[in-house]
Amino acid sequence: MRLMRRTPIAPLEYSRRLWLRSWVGGVALFLYLPLLVLIIFSFNDSKRNVVWRGFTTKWYGKVLENESLMAALGNSLTIAFLATLISVVLGTLAAVLLWRFRFPGRAGIEGTMALPIVVPEICLGVAFLVFFAQVGWPNDLIWPLSLGNITIAHVTFCFPFVALVVRARLASFNREQEEAARDLGASEWQSFRDVLLPHMKPGIIAGALLSFTLSLDDFVITFFTSGPNTITFPVKVYSMVRFSVTPEVNAVSALLILLTVILTAVALKMQDISKTNAS
């Protein structure tokens, strides 16, 4: 019996060419190998992080028992939640404003709004440090008010992302739908609620997840604005690393990666939806 003949590679079938496959593989290895090593060694049954001594999940247990780390995680989640909530409202309003209305200075606002995205984080961090010192922001507030300054700092770099995503989503909106709602008796507010908001929803969700991840991950800006009682998760991890890189740090990092990946995946999925059902 003759072997099934392989179909020849078509001119545009680059994915079947060996040189391209190996290149893509090489890039992927370069990007993800460090993360893979980090995750693998979080299961290493050894205090030192160099030699593999067998499989264990005890470091994950240790992480969960580490009270200051869990407190930091609590801070991070609280800040991320609040910053996301505020960013979504501000970002959505900004997007609608820029899309819907013409007014003097519109181009200026659109430009400066993206500024927190492009300004180096270190500059923002220093700026917030100076700003909060200048206005005399109290640093003896009770929890969760003590997280206020970090939350404000996070909102400034999170809300432009929401605004951008929602603005992009709005570009596919058919204005006749809004007019149709008005024509059928809806007030301005009703047509916003019943037609525009449902259209923006995937963009809003994607923007929210994006800003939640950004806030949860942020180190530089948070480092400059956090006080001794308002340590966040990334800042705590950094201080742990300063003593020694134990598998506990690996375990913490693996958990953070997992959380970020899940949120990003959902965000991407949402953006996908917003692209496909734009009618």
Added chain:
Amino acid sequence: MPEPIIEIRNVIKRFGNLAAVDNVSLTIHKGEFFVLLGPSGCGKTTLLRMLAGFELPTEGQILIDGQNMSMVPPNKRPVNMVFQSYAVFPHMSVADNVGYGLRIARTPKSEIGDRVQEALSLVQLGGLGERMPDQLSGGQRQRVALARSLVMKPKVLLLDEPLSALDAKLRAQMQFELAEIQSKVGITFITVTHDQDEALSLADRIAVMNKGQIAQLATCSDIYEYPANRFVADFIGSVNIFEGRMVIDEPERAEIHCPELGRVYLNHGVTGPHGSNLWVAIRPEKITLCKPGQAAPKDSPEGTNHADGVIRGMSYLGDITIYEVELPSGRRIRVSRTNLSRFDQDDFTWDDPVSLHWHPTSPVTLLS
């Protein structure tokens, strides 16, 4: 006397320096199927949007059922609109789309259900209430938009290019259905279109618009057979227009000299300014094509008008064939011929000498 439902009084709409609608006055009657026809940019859509309330007139008044609409926002007007893109809400089911206006108006739930069903069966979407818009074809989506407007029982229904997005077969079917629905519900329909076939097949009366003004307002057959000016004659259907000068103008007889065509005889007076320039328009189907020597006798009415020429172009369309005949002056004239038998298209071919004749009632004289 038909009752007016919409009165447009000296309405002007300017966008910057451009007058999109330039001093339009017209009255639309109750229960009428009214069509605004014109090329793109003629102001017809702007006029429709002013009726719906999405644009406000710069000057002039719009009255709907006797009420001045100047300060009335779109959601308070007794009119509903079917949009060109249909604008069906993609996140609502068909039934929710149709019931939207009723929910906004806080109609009791039980009544909403009944009225939605009634509207859906009117547009033949009876069983599709649970479907989502992305599961519908373009034609079905349009029916949803239609039902969504009709369920509100408006005094006037506005339709923006209702058939333009449909393919030819569906379009023909929808034309008849729209007319049928209109006669069933008895609502005044106002349609905007750039398509003359659509206008002729739907309308009770047509307003042909050009550059923001009404070029002619008349019934379908009057628009076609008695166009008021060259724009209307040329825009509706196909036509041959020749410039000429009046030679004889009597109550029962007129004679016009066209340099490119020769003498044109009419069996009625024109009552135009004697000796002045005017235009003669003849539709291709009103000219008869014959072999030289076979033309109707010159003293019969059919043979009064006569011209010779050579066939320079042909296009066979199945039911008719269109010929382009070059006249001695070099000007080409379009003639269409119905293919009454299966061999008719073989009678004439390129470069055949032919003779043309037409009835003295066929030409239309145009003064502008």
